[in-house]
Amino acid sequence: MHESTKDHAALAALFNKDEERVNWHDETLWWIRQKRDKNVHQLPEWEALREAASQIKFNVLSNLHDYLLQFEKNATANGVQVHWAADAKEHNEIVHRLLQEHKVDRMVKSKSMLTEECGLNEYLAEQGVEVIDSDLGERIVQLAKEPPSHIVLPCIHKKKEEIGDLFHQYLGTPANVADPQFLTEAARQHLRDVFLTRRAALTGVNFAVAETGEFVVCTNEGNADMGAHLADVHIASMGIEKLIPERKHLGIFLRLLTRSATGQPITTYSSHFKKPRKETPIHIILVDNGRSVQLGRKEFRNSLKCIRCGACMNTCPVYRRSGGHSYHTAVAGPIGSILAPNLDMKKYKDLPFASTLCGSCSNVCPVKIDIHDQLYKWRQELVKEGYTPAAKTISMKLMAQTLSSPTLYNAAGKSGRFVLKHVPFLVNNKLNPWYKEREMPEAPKESFREWYKRRDA
Amino acid sequence: MNSRDKILSAIAANQPEKTELPDISGFKGAEEDLQSKYATVLTAIGGKIYFVKDENEIAATIATQFSQARRIVSLVDNLPIDNVETVISDPEIHNLKNVDLAIIKAKFGVAENGAVWITEKDVQPRVLPFICEHLAVVINEGTIFPTMHEAYQKIATLEEYGYGSFIAGPSKTADIEQSLVIGAHGPRSMSVFVKV
Numbered sequence: 347m348h349e350s351t352k353d354h355a356a357l358a359a360l361f362n363k364d365e366e367r368v369n370w371h372d373e374t375l376w377w378i379r380q381k382r383d384k385n386v387h388q389l390p391e392w393e394a395l396r397e398a399a400s401q402i403k404f405n406v407l408s409n410l411h412d413y414l415l416q417f418e419k420n421a422t423a424n425g426v427q428v429h430w431a432a433d434a435k436e437h438n439e440i441v442h443r444l445l446q447e448h449k450v451d452r453m454v455k456s457k458s459m460l461t462e463e464c465g466l467n468e469y470l471a472e473q474g475v476e477v478i479d480s481d482l483g484e485r486i487v488q489l490a491k492e493p494p495s496h497i498v499l500p501c502i503h504k505k506k507e508e509i510g511d512l513f514h515q516y517l518g519t520p521a522n523v524a525d526p527q528f529l530t531e532a533a534r535q536h537l538r539d540v541f542l543t544r545r546a547a548l549t550g551v552n553f554a555v556a557e558t559g560e561f562v563v564c565t566n567e568g569n570a571d572m573g574a575h576l577a578d579v580h581i582a583s584m585g586i587e588k589l590i591p592e593r594k595h596l597g598i599f600l601r602l603l604t605r606s607a608t609g610q611p612i613t614t615y616s617s618h619f620k621k622p623r624k625e626t627p628i629h630i631i632l633v634d635n636g637r638s639v640q641l642g643r644k645e646f647r648n649s650l651k652c653i654r655c656g657a658c659m660n661t662c663p664v665y666r667r668s669g670g671h672s673y674h675t676a677v678a679g680p681i682g683s684i685l686a687p688n689l690d691m692k693k694y695k696d697l698p699f700a701s702t703l704c705g706s707c708s709n710v711c712p713v714k715i716d717i718h719d720q721l722y723k724w725r726q727e728l729v730k731e732g733y734t735p736a737a738k739t740i741s742m743k744l745m746a747q748t749l750s751s752p753t754l755y756n757a758a759g760k761s762g763r764f765v766l767k768h769v770p771f772l773v774n775n776k777l778n779p780w781y782k783e784r785e786m787p788e789a790p791k792e793s794f795r796e797w798y799k800r801r802d803a
Numbered sequence: 804m805n806s807r808d809k810i811l812s813a814i815a816a817n818q819p820e821k822t823e824l825p826d827i828s829g830f831k832g833a834e835e836d837l838q839s840k841y842a843t844v845l846t847a848i849g850g851k852i853y854f855v856k857d858e859n860e861i862a863a864t865i866a867t868q869f870s871q872a873r874r875i876v877s878l879v880d881n882l883p884i885d886n887v888e889t890v891i892s893d894p895e896i897h898n899l900k901n902v903d904l905a906i907i908k909a910k911f912g913v914a915e916n917g918a919v920w921i922t923e924k925d926v927q928p929r930v931l932p933f934i935c936e937h938l939a940v941v942i943n944e945g946t947i948f949p950t951m952h953e954a955y956q957k958i959a960t961l962e963e964y965g966y967g968s969f970i971a972g973p974s975k976t977a978d979i980e981q982s983l984v985i986g987a988h989g990p991r992s993m994s995v996f997v998k999v
Contacts, residue, residue: 374981391830401825408822411815424965430807482987483978499978506980526982537988542897568933568974568989575930576897586810591824594959597951598827600969601915611844611916612951612971615933615989621965623929634810642817 353696358668371503372666378499379660381609382710389605399598400714403651406589407641413556413589414632420559421630424621429631434464437633441466441548441581442473444629448579450475450546456563456570457481458550459497459654460583460633462676466548477548478540480569482533489516495670497677498607498656503669537569547573551584551630552653553599557592560620561630564603564613571617582619582630586637587650599653602712606655640688645723649684651713658707658717664700673697680707684720687728695733698724756795763789832949837914838997841947845917848972849985851994854945858882861941861996865906868994869937872903878926879906879941896928905935905990909970910961911946912995913954918971919995920954922964929966933974938990940970945997 352360362368386392406413418428431437437460445453453470455461455477467477467488479488483500487493489512494500501509510524519532549570554561561582563570574580590599604610622628641647659665659679670678675686675694680701686694698721707717728734748754765772766789773786792800804812842852851868855861862883869875876899877887887906891899907926909919919940923929932938948954958967974989985991 378981395830398825398827398830401822404822405824408819410818411811414811414814430805430810432806432809436806480988481978482976486978499981501978502981504980506982509979526979527984529979530976530984530987534986534988538900541988542900566974567976567987569987571933571968572930572988575928575933586814594827594952594955597830597955601951608977610848612913612918612969614848614971614974615968616918616971617966617968618964619966620963623966632810634806634813638810638813638817641814641819644819647819 352674354668354672354674354700355696357672357674358664358700361669361672362667367505368667368669370505371669374502375660375666378608379657379710382606382657382660383609385605385609385611389601395598395602396712396714399602399653399712400651402590402595402598403713406587406591407647407650409591410586410589410641413591414586416556417554417559417589418632420557421554421561422559424559426559426619426622426628426630429629431631431633431635433635434633437464437583437631437635438466438469440631441583442470442475444579444581445470445475445546448546450544450579452476452478452544453546453548454478454480454540454544454573454577455548456550456565456573457484457500458548458583459494459676460550460585461548462494463635464583464633466583478537478544480537480540480567480573481565482530482567482569485533485537486512489513493671493676495678496656496659497654503671541569541572541576544573544576545578546581547577547579548581548583549574551582551588552603553596554584554589554630555591555593555596556589558620560593560618561588562596562600562616562618564600564616566610566614568615571615574619575623578626580619580622580626580628582628584630584632586632586634587652603653603655606657606710606712636689640685643688645727646684646688646720648715649681649688649717649720651715652681652685653713655712657710657712661706661710663702663704663706668700673700680717680721681715684717684724687724691728691731691733695728698722698728756793759793763791763793765789827952830950830952832915832953835914835949837947837949838945838999840914840949841912841917841997844914845912845972845995848917849975849993850917850972851992853994853996854999855996856999864994864996865904865939869904869939872937874902875904875906876902876931876935877906878931879908882906891928891931896930899928899931899934902931902935904937904939905931906939906941907932909940909942909995911948911954911957912942912997913949913951913969913971914947915950916969916971918954918969920958920967920969922961922967924962924964932968932970933989935990937992937994938970938973939994939996941996941998943998945999947997 486501506524513519665679683697976987
């Protein structure tokens with residue numbers, strides 16, 4: 347878990363200190379967004395696919411109770427053991443218990459944002475269990491003792507030179523070598539040894555099918571399959587919203603997922619796990635952790651349609667310039683900003699404000715979540731619940747009074763113009779947040795009302 | 804109340820009014836030359852394509868393309884290649900770590916994304932197409948479907964599987980500064996043979 351006392355604006359300010367890096371981060375993510383566009387525009391049926399995916403997900407949310415029971419029944423019949431976890435703590439305890447039952451204290455794990463959400467690695471470390479993340483990007487941030495900064499591209503904030511230094515320190519590569527090809531090969535050799543020696547593997551779940559009891563895991567690297575097929579026990583962790591009704595619906599979602607995420611037509615591997623190998627159990631943990639509560643919030647339940655493609659992050663003008671860590675939560679960016687306040691409104695009260703409400707996120711979302719509308723609604727909710735800073739509340743009240751009284755409005759306009767013209771340093775200073783990164787405007791000579799009166803006379 | 808019942812009752816209380824599933828039967832690929840589309844897409848994602856007429860031609864291509872391969876496992880029947888293992892008798896699957904080339908059968912290919920569909924019926928053990936250094940896949944009878952919709956329609960008619968996977972190209976990563984590197988944890992190359 348990412349404990350931080352700083353809010354998004356303060357963390358973004360830290361990230362913004364290195365302007366060159368911010369520009370690079372911004373451009374890299376925009377390049378991925380452009381790859382997405384190029385790929386998406388090849389499909390004339392794209393909008394119809396989004397609409398179908400959205401409707402399927404609405405159906406899932408409206409029938410989740412029965413689909414979960416159907417999935418449990420079918421998965422159990424397939425020989426998969428199903429577990430239920432009400433919250434992060436219970437999820438972590440189940441994983442630990444399963445590892446103890448198999449007498450395992452070293453585990454390999456492929457990408458699972460849910461385990462980030464649950465703080466699994468930290469919990470298991472406290473229990474004396476070593477976890478190695480096998481996705482290259484996740485391994486890099488793990489070595490750097492940082493959380494992922496993006497759900498699909500975990501180390502998108504890191505320069506290759508920094509990765510070269512990490513590999514030199516931990517994997518014994520030569521100093522000052524930063525060639526991606528060379529570093530990836532070093533990671534391949536290092537992790538191959540991990541795959542061959544770990545007896546337990548944990549994977550995430552991209553989709554689970556109620557009709558058949560199978561689940562699908564997507565990777566480009568092949569790390570989920572390498573871990574799961576070589577281990578004695580496979581544990582899969584999934585949020586309860588990952589269900590889809592029928593196998594044929596995978597056709598819709600697999601077409602949307604990677605095109606939205608990275609502009610690829612599909613991931614290299616889309617593996618369907620239905621039955622365990624001989625004598626090698628599969629355990630699947632169905633995790634709630636606040637999802638059933640979110641389901642009951644009429645305005646916000648649509649966020650549970652998310653398939654974790656990351657398109658909303660790549661397109662977001664705020665995410666691209668503030669970096670994933672500024673969101674201080676497992677899932678960053680626009681979608682994270684509407685998911686996190688559900689878990690802890692106080693801790694994540696800043697996130698719905700980390701947006702320009704431009705709507706680009708909603709436009710690229712493959713399952714048509716109204717992300718920017720929800721950001722706006724969360725702001726209203728947070729103000730209602732009293733979670734906004736006192737200064738903002740007072741200034742908003744003052745502004746409301748001023749705007750509703752012509753006398754006050756005139757006086758305020760006059761004094762504003764006077765200040766900007768004669769004593770600009772009163773506003774052009776660091777105490778005024780509006781002055782940061784901006785020049786204050788030149789004051790007009792008179793207001794519209796003054797001009798209108800003069801014209802009449 | 805245990806967690807299972809607690810979660811289920813919270814969901815029952817909170818889920819919205821039932822909405823219907825959309826009809827997705829109208830989704831299908833465009834009429835086009837599927838073999839050439841498949842070849843274009845597979846090449847773009849880093850795979851190699853060979854259109855061949857028979858097993859002899861596959862064997863000849865493999866002999867030239869993989870002349871360095873020492874340990875070859877072939878799960879494709881009647882491939883006239885010398886010194887290949889056609890059955891994996893060693894139950895210790897970790898010993899597959901030195902397989903240079905695995906040759907396997909796929910049920911079909913998908914033109915829109917370059918993927919092949921394999922199931923554990925044809926690929927035993929499951930880890931084989933991941934742990935090998937290079938992967939060669941033979942699609943019998945040149946079966947290629949336009950999109951994933953036709954692919955799942957076909958899967959519904961095939962024998963049920965315990966494990967199945969769409970494999971599209973060699974394993975890859977772009978995690979270091981978005982530089983594409985082929986050969987992450989799985990095969991460093993993928994060659995697809997389509998019999999025409």
